[in-house]
Amino acid sequence: MDEQSTVQRNLALQREWYGEPLGDRVRRLVVAFDVSQANLADVLGISAPMLSQVMSGRRAKIGNPAVLARLIMLERTILTPEVASGNREARKRALEDVRNSKPSVTKDTLPVEHGRHDRVAITALRRIADADDLTGAARLLDSKFPVLAELLRRAGAVT
Structure with missing residues (x-):
């Protein structure tokens, strides 16, 4: 199979597996976070050459x-009001949070639950408490309930 056929086959597989070519998804992240492709690769935990191969269709999947x-x-973080507004600190914080994350994928966990449900909870929390109370509550819960504490911390972040 020649390289052109391989790339076309891989792009078709990416559409099937990921909903669209990974190059499109990665380019959106590069633009939204205003980072280089190499920087994004570092955040994701993949080498820059490997990311380039996946984006171009020379490789079909992220293994x-x-x-x-x-x-x-x-x-999902792109959709948060802080990042969507272009807040440089929020973008930087989101990249660091993801870089430092240690997601594991098992039958019982999906490490990607930062989405619409989080935004609904954050909006509701902001309606009933001010930023200082939310971040204070996060500090109190941090050692025993870190996931809940992180949600409170995000709700208490000034946008």
Whole structure:
């Protein structure tokens, strides 16, 4: 099979597996976070050459499930008001959070639940408490309930 046929086959597989070519998804992240492709690769936990091969269709898939989970986490983060507004600090914080994440994919966990449900909860929390109360509550819960504490911290973040 020649290279052109391989690329076309891989892009078709990406559409089937990921909903669209990975190059399109990655380019949106590069633009939304205003980072280089190499920087994004570092955040995702993949080498820059490997990311380039996946984007161009020379490779069909992202083999590491944690890398795919981080990609999805970033895609969902784009929709948060802080990042969507172009807030440089929010973008930087989101990239660091994803870079430092240790997602694991098992039958019981999906490490990509930063999405619409989180935004609904954050909006509701902001309606009933001010930023200082939310971040204070996060500090109190941090050691025993870190996931809940992180949600409170995000709700208490100034946008």
